[in-house]
Amino acid sequence: MQTDYRQEERFREAKKRVEELKGFYGNLTSYIVVNIGLAILNLMTSPEQLWFFWPMFGWGIGVLFHAMKVFRFTPFMGKDWEERKIRQFMEAERKRNESFKSE
Incomplete structure (x- = not known):
C-alpha cells in the first residue's frame, strides 16, 4: 500500500x-x-x-x-534553503508548544 x-x-x-x-x-x-x-x-x-x-x-x-x-538552478534560495527554513520554523513551533505545555 x-x-x-x-x-x-x-x-x-x-x-x-x-x-x-x-x-x-x-x-x-x-x-x-x-x-x-x-x-x-x-x-x-x-x-x-x-x-x-x-x-x-x-x-x-x-x-x-x-x-x-x-x-x-537557484543560487540564492534553492531547495536546500527551503528545507533549512522549514526545519527552522518547525523547530521554533515545537519549542513554543513545549513552553506552553510546561506553564
Whole structure:
C-alpha cells in the first residue's frame, strides 16, 4: 500500500517536471522564432536603427529566469534553503508548544 502511494507520488512529480520542460521549450522556441522575425523585419525596414535587440534582451531575461526555475538552478534560495527554513520554523513551533505545555 505504502509502495503504491510512493509510486503514484513519483509519477505525479515526473509528470509535473515533463509539463514544466514542455512549457520552457515552447517558450524558448517562441523566443527564437519571434526574435528572428523581428530581426528580419528590423533589418529590412530600418537597418540604421537596430531596435530588435531591446525586445530580444527583455524577453531573454524572462527566458533565463524560466530556465533557472525549470532546471532548478537557484543560487540564492534553492531547495536546500527551503528545507533549512522549514526545519527552522518547525523547530521554533515545537519549542513554543513545549513552553506552553510546561506553564
